[in-house]
Amino acid sequence: MKSYQIENEHVLIEFLDYGGTITKMISKKTGTNFVLSYDEWESYYLNPYFFGATIGRNAGRTFPPHYINSQKESVLLDTNEGNVHLHGGKNGVHQVIWEVSKNDESSYSLRYFDDSSNYDPMALKLVYRLEDNRFTIIMEGNSDVPTICNLTNHMYFNLNQSKEYPITSHLLKIAPAKIQIIDEQFIPTGEYSTMAIPEYRQFNFLKEKPISKSLNLGTRLSKICADGIDLAYCFLKPEESQPKITLTDEAKRNRLKIYSDQESCVVYTLNKLNRFLKVNGGTPIQKFGGVTFEMQRKPNYVHESAEALSTNYHAYTTFEIN
Template identity: 25%
Template sequence: MKLAGSFIIFAIVVCTLFTSCKTKEIELSSYSGIDAQNFKGTVDGKKTDLFLLSNGKIGAAITNYGGRVVGLLVPDKEGKLVDVSLGMAGVKAYEQCTEPYFGALIGRVGNRIANGNFSLDGKEYQLFKNNGPNTLHGGKKGFQYVVWDADQLNDSTLKLNYLSKDGEENFPGNLSVEVIYSLRGTGLDIQYKWSSDARTVANLTNHAFFNLNGEGSGTIINHQLMINADTYTPVDETLIPTGELAAVLSTPFDFNTLTEIGERIDTLKNEQLLFGKGYDHNYKLNRSSNALEKVAKVIGDKSGIVMDVLTTEPGLQFYSGNFMQSKNKMKNGSLDDFRTAFCLETQHFPDAPNQPGFPSIIVEPGREYSSHSVYSFGILK
C-alpha cells in the first residue's frame, strides 16, 4: 500500500517524538487496564491468549478469542499514545458482555439476514434468529465467540485461522478462513482469505468500536466523518434493506464532505434515523476499481487523530453506537455509554443472500476469495 505524502511526513514526525522507532517502545504497560493473564485460558478445548503487535509507530493488542482487537495505540497531536479502540479486560469479560462484537472478527455472514432464512441451490437454510426476527453477524455463535488458531509471524504481524465446519450455525460447507492483522506504517492492515468445499455464503468483516479521542473519553458525535458514497441501502423497521439504493444528497446520510456525526443524527422526522435510533446503515461506496481505495475519513475533535478507511469491499456499514447502554465495563474502567464509539465495517451488503440486486456473497467450491481493508492513522495538519 502506498501512503499519501502527508502520512509519510507524519511517520517521520512520530519517530522523532519517541527515543527511537523500535518495537519495544509500545509494550503491554502502554495499554490501560490490560493484564495478559486475563486472556490466557481455554475455551471449547482451545487455548486463548493475547498478542501484542508493534512497529514502533503504532501498537495493537489482539486476542485469538474472537480475533478481537482489544486495543489500538496511535499518537495524537501532542505525540501521546491514545487507545482508539474499545476493548475489554479479558476473555471472561467478553464472554459475559451484553455487546458481543467489540473488536471482533465477524462471520460467516456479517450484518443481517432477513428472517434468518436464505435459499441456495433450491435448499432452504434456517438460521438462529438473534436480532429480533433476523439473524445478525453469523447467528448464535458467530466468529466472535470462537477461538482462532494464532501464529504471530513477527513483531507486527499476526495470522489467524479458523475452520467453520459444515453445518455450523446451519451454514453449508466447510469454510476455511485466514485473517492476517499487520501494522504497516501508521495503519492497521486486515487481509481476509476464505474458501469452501461446497457452495455457501460468506461476508467477513471486523467490528472494531472506535473513539479517536480515546477509550472512555466521552461522546463521538463531535467527530467529523466523510464517506465517499452517493447512495445507501435504506432499511425497514427491523433494519433489513428494502432492496433499493437511495441518494444521500439533501439527506442526513450525506457525508461526502466532512460533517460532524451528531450534526443531523437527531433529525427525528427522518424515518431511517428513527429505525436505526441513529446511523446503522450500509453505504454503497463510490469505487473506480476493485483495488484498495480510500473510502472514508474520521477526525477526532479533541485528539486531532485522523483515521482513513481503505478497502476493496463494495459497502461500508456506519454505526453510531446507538445501542450502547452503559452495561459493560471497558478495559480502562469506563462504561460503554451511549454513542461513545462508532463503527465503520467494510463489507458486502446486508441480506445479500436474499437480495438479487446486491453484490453476491456466494462462495463457489474450490475457489479462494480475498478482501483487504486498512485503518490508517495520522494527525490533523
C-alpha cells in the same frame, strides 16, 4: 483466552485469539487507543456490542432467515435478533478460539475451520499485518462447494484521549455512496438513496462534517436508527487508492483513514445500550460512545445477489493511524 501484540515505532496493536478480537490500536504519536475495549476480559465472552470482534460467517442482518445453497435447496438460518439472522447467528465466529501463528515481527495469521454453522464447512483465515502506521486485516475463506462468506471486523472507534467524551464532535467523511433504506427490523427494503432529498441529507458525509449533524433528526429513518446512524453505505466507485472513511477527532490530534475493497460499510454509532459495562480504564459505556465501520458485502445480499455463493472468499481493510 490469550492476547498477542504487534508493535512498531508508530502503532501498537493488541488482539485476542477469542474471536480474533482487536483490543488496542494505540497511536504512539498521541498515546491514544483508537478503539473501545472492555476493562474486564471476561466481558468478551458475552460481548454484547461485538467490540473488536471478527464477524461472520455472514455479517449484518439476513431476512428472511434462509439462503439457497449450491444444490438449490433452501437452508434455514437460526435467528438471534427477533426473526432476523444477525452476524452469523448463535454460532458466529466472534465466539470461537482462532488458532494463532506468528508469521514474522509484523504479522500474525489466525485460522478457524467453520463446520458448526448453518453454512457449508469453510476454512477461514485472517492475517493481521502492521506496516508503518497502517494496520491491515486480510480475510480469506475456502470451501469445497460454493457457499456463503461475508466477514468483517467490529471495532468501535473513539479518537478522544478520554473515552468519557462521545464521538459526536468527531469529523466524518465517507466516499461517494448511496444508503440502503431499512424497515423497523433494520432489513433493507430494496430502496437506495443518494441522500439528496431533505429527509436523508444529514446522513450524507461526502463533505467532512461533525457526526452530531446526523443525530437526533426526528425523521422516520433517524427514529428507526434510535436517533443515531445504523445504515449501510454502498460505495458508488470501486476505487481503492482513496479512503472509504476518514474520521478525525474534534481537536484534530488523531485521524483514522480506512481503505477497503468491500462494496459497502455499515456505520453504527452505538445507539442502543442494554448492558452498562466499563471500557478503557473505568469509563462507563455510553450512547454515541463509539462508531464502528463494518466493511462488508451489502447487508442481505444473499437475497439480492445472483452471485452470493463462492468457494473462495477474499477481502481486506487497511486502517491508517495518524
